[in-house]
Amino acid sequence: LGRAPDDTGFDYWTGILDSGAVERSEFILAMIDGAKAATGSAADAQFLETKAEIGAYYAVVNGLNNVSVANTAMQTFDGSIASVVEAKELIDDHAALVDSALGTEFTISVTGLVDDALDWI
Incomplete structure (x- = not known):
C-alpha cells in the first residue's frame, strides 16, 4: 500500500x-x-485504484506484455503524483520502442475498454 x-x-x-x-x-x-x-483507509483505496490504473494503462491501453517492464512500472509508483508521471513515462517509452522496427514484443491493445486510464496525468 x-x-x-x-x-x-x-x-x-x-x-x-x-x-x-x-x-x-x-x-x-x-x-x-x-x-x-x-x-x-481512503488513502489505501486510492493507492490501489491508481496502481490498477497503471496496470490497465500498461496492459490494456498499450497492449504490452513484458513482465519485467510491467514490474518496473508498478514498483516505480510510491503513491505520489510524480511517481505516477514517472511510471507513465516509462510505459510510454517502452511502448514507443516496441512499436518501432526494433521491437520484438507482440502487442495487442484492447480499444474501448479502458479509455481513461491515466488520462489525468
Whole structure:
C-alpha cells in the first residue's frame, strides 16, 4: 500500500494469516478487499485504484506484455503524483520502442475498454 504498516493492521493481518482464517493463496486478495472496504483507509483505496490504473494503462491501453517492464512500472509508483508521471513515462517509452522496427514484443491493445486510464496525468 505504499507505506509501512501500522501496528494494529500488521497484527490483524498476520493473525489472520497465522490462524489459517484465510488461505495463503487468497491472502493478498483479502488484504486488498479490506483496504477497499468502507472500514478501510481512503488513502489505501486510492493507492490501489491508481496502481490498477497503471496496470490497465500498461496492459490494456498499450497492449504490452513484458513482465519485467510491467514490474518496473508498478514498483516505480510510491503513491505520489510524480511517481505516477514517472511510471507513465516509462510505459510510454517502452511502448514507443516496441512499436518501432526494433521491437520484438507482440502487442495487442484492447480499444474501448479502458479509455481513461491515466488520462489525468
